[in-house]
Amino acid sequence: MSGHGEAQPMISAKAGALSGTALIPGDKSISHRALIFGAMAVGETRITGLLEGQDVLDTASAMRAFGATVTRQGEGAWSVHGVGVGGFREPEDVIDCGNSGTGVRLIMGTMATTPITATFTGDASLRKRPMGRVTDPLSLFGTQAWGRKGGRLPMTVIGAADPVPVRYALPVASAQVKSAVLLAGLNAPGETVVIEREPTRDHSERMLVGFGAELSVEKGPEGHVITLVGRPELRPQTVAVPRDPSSAAFPTCAALIVEGSDIRVPGVSQNLTRNGLYLTLVEMGALIDFENPREEGGEPVADLRVRFSPGMKGIEVPEERAPSMIDEYPILSVVAAFAEGRTVMRGVKELRVKESDRIDAMARGLEACGVRVEEEEDVLVVHGMGPGGMPGGATCRTHLDHRIAMSFLVAGMAAKREIAVDDGSPIVTSFPVFEGLMNGLGAAIRRG
Numbered sequence: 001m002s003g004h005g006e007a008q009p010m011i012s013a014k015a016g017a018l019s020g021t022a023l024i025p026g027d028k029s030i031s032h033r034a035l036i037f038g039a040m041a042v043g044e045t046r047i048t049g050l051l052e053g054q055d056v057l058d059t060a061s062a063m064r065a066f067g068a069t070v071t072r073q074g075e076g077a078w079s080v081h082g083v084g085v086g087g088f089r090e091p092e093d094v095i096d097c098g099n100s101g102t103g104v105r106l107i108m109g110t111m112a113t114t115p116i117t118a119t120f121t122g123d124a125s126l127r128k129r130p131m132g133r134v135t136d137p138l139s140l141f142g143t144q145a146w147g148r149k150g151g152r153l154p155m156t157v158i159g160a161a162d163p164v165p166v167r168y169a170l171p172v173a174s175a176q177v178k179s180a181v182l183l184a185g186l187n188a189p190g191e192t193v194v195i196e197r198e199p200t201r202d203h204s205e206r207m208l209v210g211f212g213a214e215l216s217v218e219k220g221p222e223g224h225v226i227t228l229v230g231r232p233e234l235r236p237q238t239v240a241v242p243r244d245p246s247s248a249a250f251p252t253c254a255a256l257i258v259e260g261s262d263i264r265v266p267g268v269s270q271n272l273t274r275n276g277l278y279l280t281l282v283e284m285g286a287l288i289d290f291e292n293p294r295e296e297g298g299e300p301v302a303d304l305r306v307r308f309s310p311g312m313k314g315i316e317v318p319e320e321r322a323p324s325m326i327d328e329y330p331i332l333s334v335v336a337a338f339a340e341g342r343t344v345m346r347g348v349k350e351l352r353v354k355e356s357d358r359i360d361a362m363a364r365g366l367e368a369c370g371v372r373v374e375e376e377e378d379v380l381v382v383h384g385m386g387p388g389g390m391p392g393g394a395t396c397r398t399h400l401d402h403r404i405a406m407s408f409l410v411a412g413m414a415a416k417r418e419i420a421v422d423d424g425s426p427i428v429t430s431f432p433v434f435e436g437l438m439n440g441l442g443a444a445i446r447r448g
Contacts, residue, residue: 009395009448010405010424010435012412017260017308018441022251026051026076026241027269028430029175029203030299032059032102034239036110037211038080039068040087040186041234047078049241055100055429062107065091066118076241085234086187090116094154097122099400099429101354102176104153105134109180112143113163113187121154125356125400125426131155133172134180140166141184165190165230169222172350173323175200175273178226182208182215188230197223200323201273206298211237242269242299246327247431249277250406251441253331255306256286257338257414259388263441265304267296276325277332284339285312310387314341322347327354329380330407333362336382337371337390338414349378356399365396365408369419393417402426406434413443420448 026049036059038045050056052075060070060078067089069081083089088111095118097104104120108131111118121127132151139145141163147155165188168181178194182204185192205226208215214229248268255261270278270293282288287307294301314336325332329348336343351358363375366382370391374381392415398405405424412419424447427434435445 006425007423008425009420009422010409011418011420011446011448012409013418013444014415015258015413015443018255018258018263018443019261020263020441022248022263022265022437022441024243024248024265024268025053025431025433027244028053028055028246029102029201030241031056032106033203033207034241035059035063035070035080036106036183037207037234038236039063039066039082040085040110041082041211041236042084043082043236045080045082045236045239047080047239047241049076050078051241051244052076053428053430053432054098055103058096058098058100059103059107062095062097062103065093065095066111082234082236085231086114088114088116091118094119094121097126099123099126099426101126101129105131105176105180106183108134108157109138109183111157111159112138112184113141114159115161117156117158119154119156123400127153133174133177137166137168137177137181138184140168141188143184163188165192167193169195170197173198173200174350175204179204182226182228185228185230186213186232190230192228192230194226195222195224198320198323199224199273201271210298211235240296242296242301243267245269245274245278248304249328249331250410250431250434251438252288252304252306253335254410254413254438254443256281256309256312256335257387259308261306261308263306265306267301268304270300270302273324276321277328280315280317280321280325280332281335283315284335285309312339314339314343314384316344317346319347322350326350327403330358330362330403331410333366333380333382334407334411336384337366337411338387339384340386341384343382343384345380347378348380354401356401356404358401358404361397361399361401361404362407365394365404368394368396369411369415388414388416390415391417392419395420395422398423398426400426402430406431409445
């Protein structure tokens, strides 16, 4: 059994040349934030291109529980009538965030400085993930949180009745923690300050400014200093969600390793805090053209043309790049297995507290497929076997992790023998059209 119902085994066989256009769904990170910021604005926010994966749908349900009116008006088109900063009502039932660490942590931050109580839970995977990294800084505002041992869900959060502004230096690079503190700071008096040594994805900062908050970012000796003035009246917006670069990584990487492939992936976000994978692939020798650069919904985007790249070489990925590609290391490790030489990924310990321990999950799965891997707490090394060199022929455990499942299904498209995953059902949380989209390009993915 998975955390999403019955386990769904899936199998990926060697594919012919991939071709066509991959229309990627909306960005998951921006979709979550569009719903949450819309719920805190006064008036109607209209959203187009919203990702309708289960993670985002769970956030929409949570916003309804806190008093916002959230309505689906068509494919990817949603309306949110907000209740204003500090206007959340106390939910009548437990808030189930499913598989979404982003959703639960951002929502906790949003309600943390409103004097209400809410209890949060999630699926089996989310209930294993630590929440202390968010509830510890939220306690500085006066918020209280009570959960299971290790700061795990289910957890009850009691919002601060008299919140105080906070100055907080992030101990680890985490856009989720940064965003939770900034969201809590919206309903605190004075200025809330967040300091990050390394820049992480900046969707919250961009969207806060777009909705009318007073926010500044300065670079100083401590790092990036983000200052937010509390208790603004957020203005409703029209939000066009760009296509998700993390989801686009899967057809992009598949085309790089499947012989003869030539595909297009239009409208992919090129936000500098999210494009680390694409920089890395180009450095490895990937044939990717970035065409028609432009701005959509306040985010830089481009159309990608991606071709089979038999000349890719292993590299040392700069450690400081990790925050801009933290979700993409699983699929990068698959590409690395089809490159020549060693690919060294440092600064990746954050992967151990994602939906699964992604370093361990990828290492064990790649080894089962015949790839040599070295693993340390903060390092993953993959020894490439060249184009078509991966033996395959294994069933890989996904540990209820959508990115692990999709990564090994992509590997099966270029391996010598087919690769199976024990449970592909979590894929629906972030990329519900993955199977159909990939098969439409020429993949041979089937249900087990």
